[in-house]
Amino acid sequence: MHEQRTDVDANIDATAATDVEADVVVVGGGSAGIAAAVSASEEGARTLLLESSGSVGGTLAWQLLEHSAGFHDVRGNQVVGGFGQRLVDRLVRGGGSPGHVRDDVGYTATRTPVDHAELALTESIMLAEAGVEVWLQSGPHAIHRAGDVIEFLAVHTPNGPRRVRAPVIIDASGDAVVASLAGVPMQPDTADTQPASLLFKLGGVDVGALLDYLREHPSEVRPGSTLGYGTDEHANVWGLGELLSAGYTSGKLGLRRTELHLAAWPQRGEVVVNATRTPVRSGDGWAGAAHAQLSHQVLQFVRWMREDVPGFAHCHLTAVGDRVGIRESRRVVGVYTMTGDDVRCGARFDDSIGCGAFPIDIHSADRPGLSHTDAVGAGFEIPARILFVPACANLVVAGRCLSSTHEANGSLRITATCFVTGEAAGVAAALAVEHGIHPEKGDYDLLRQRLLARDAIVSLNGGS
Structure with missing residues (x-):
């Protein structure tokens, strides 16, 4: 050495x-x-x-x-x-x-x-x-x-x-x-390194229609969540497990997820989506293979949301993270x-x-939701x-x-x-x-x- x-x-x-x-x-x-x-x-x-x-x-x-x-x-x-x-x-x-601001999903206070x-x-x-x-x-x-x-x-x-x-x-x-x-x-405990993700932003979203759907289907959101309205400045959503399950069963989604996270600016019609993930080795987050896999997932999610998620019929992809998102290395x-x-x-x-x-x-x-x-x-x-x-x-x-x-x-x-x-x-x-x-x-x-x-x-x- x-x-x-x-x-x-x-x-x-x-x-x-x-x-x-x-x-x-x-x-x-x-x-x-x-x-x-x-x-x-x-x-x-x-x-x-x-x-x-x-x-x-x-x-x-x-x-x-x-x-x-x-x-x-x-x-x-x-x-x-x-x-x-x-x-x-x-x-x-x-x-x-x-x-x-208040955390609508109750995960934290703000x-x-x-x-x-x-x-x-x-x-x-x-x-x-x-x-x-x-x-x-x-x-x-x-x-x-x-x-x-x-x-x-x-x-x-x-x-x-x-x-x-x-x-x-x-x-x-x-x-x-x-x-x-x-x-x-x-540190030696790298075997359980958290997965990498690629977040993306959608424009042209009718956030009010999404929130109305969730009010009618409370099982689709995390327990304790507070749902706002399309006139609000901000909204935070964690859930959509039933729609995700149907999307995976139908073959529209190749990644099985039990939940995803949406951060919305309703008045702008913008939503940031946190749904993708892929395993990476510690220190390997820059690998092109991970980016390609995550890119495939992003496009699948965009098409699925247009077809199956209320409020997203006319959405368009406006931005994607500039690199693979690493939680831990x-x-x-x-x-x-x-x-x-x-x-x-x-x-x-x-x-x-x-x-x-x-x-x-x-x-x-390697599981469809949070580990713990x-x-x-x-x-x-x-x-x-x-x-x-x-x-x-x-x-x-x-x-x-x-x-x-x-x-x-x-x-x-x-x-x-x-x-x-x-x-x-x-x-x-x-x-x-x-x-x-x-x-x-x-x-x-x-x-x-x-x-x-x-x-x-x-x-x-x-x-x-």
């Missing part, structure tokens, strides 16, 4: 002609990465964000997630503030979100619909306002290590290869790209690994940097130690690749929680640069104080 890394290093030296330096480099421009980059820059660090696609926004924006979730516990108490709430407030002011394009544009502006340098269509393909420290990243850019150096690297790539290149140990082994019991039992930690409260949401890769869902009550605290990687002293992780078990990841991967871990990672990185130390060696009390000053909610009691 050492010899192989030496060969890779030689290739780096030969091909990367230009060195670029920053205080903090963030890899990944999704929810966690944007929160990390903005926070690090606002805390005084010269920050560079690398995003492999042509736009920031990540899964929430460009995989067309139905809404952001996880801001409140089951009782409606807010558990996520800080950067995530700042972003929501800004979207509300600009008309890009109604803010936190959900936060967003206009996907306005979200991405707003995040791009916030990065610029914070002074973050952003490189789009740019991502690391190799790293150079000296012992347990990453010395630089070798980065592909539209302008050729670059070597990027920084005392702290934040991996917010979702797939643990930097950690994997650095040879960091990964590689997760690092950190200083501490958060477990399912931590999440279920409302664990508290002296080094807590934020909170979560979304249910443990496990989708089955575990409620988490008033929520749980998130320790700073899951962000730090013993095998790589200057690497911090945030988002779904942080140190957690398969079950814990079912809650931690949610976008509101990604804002939490991203902001904490960014502040921790800036503090490490400020004090000339590696992030894990930082003062956790100082980290919490800085987060509180940013209106983050660092513990379940809301205080320090």
Whole structure:
């Protein structure tokens, strides 16, 4: 392994002609990465964000997630503030979100619909306002290590290869790209990795007709659901099991599902549909075979909905996620690994940097519905130690690749929680640069104080 890394290093030296330096480099421009980059820059660090696609926004924006979730516990108490709430407030002011609204299906207390394009544009502006340098269509393909420290990243850019150096690297790539290149140990429980999906958006939908049908057929919706009307601004539907069963039996649908999720903007006639899925191996979410399989499913669902689902007779496909949607892939082994019991039992930690409260949401890769869902009550605290990687002293992780078990990841991967871990990672990185130390060696009390000053909610009691 050492010899192989030496060969890779030689290739780096030969091909990367230009060195670029920053205080903090963030890899990944999704929810966690944007929160990390903005926070690090606002805390005084010269920050560079690398995003492999042509736009920031990540899964929430460009995989067309139905809404952001996880801001409140089951009782409606807010558990996520800080950067995530700042972003929501800004979207509300600009008309890009109604803010936190009731979850019609009763799965959580609230959900936060967003206009996907306005979200991405707003995040791009916030990065610029914070002074973050952003490189789009740019991502690391190799790293150079000296012992347990990453010395630089070798980065592909539209302008050729670059070597990027920084005392702290934040991996917010979702797939643990930097950690994997650095040879960091990964969590072993990958056999039950959640399936991949491809969400799609339909226009020309008579949402009122769909809601009327569901009112007449209450067995078609999740128990406890609240059904709105076609004049509402937003609607959330979970169900259609009977129509799905008939579609599979008739051969119109090749994928057997017992439920699907619809997030609707009735006044616009738009609906985002979460129905497709296919198994993927950990770290294999970019495979073309998965995308082709999911694409086939999308077109089947569109045709079936036109023919068999009330309100969809004149619908048309307006958008599809820009890449395969990955719920779970590689997760690092950190200083501490958060477990399912931590999440279920409302664990508290002296080094807590934020909170979560979304249910443990496990989708089955080989069954027609959810594998299981575990409620988490008033929520749980998130320790700073899951962000730090013993095998790589200057690497911090945030988002779904942080140190957690398969079950814990079912809650931690949610976008509101990604804002939490991203902001904490960014502040921790800036503090490490400020004090000339590696992030894990930082003062956790100082980290919490800085987060509180940013209106983050660092513990379940809301205080320090």
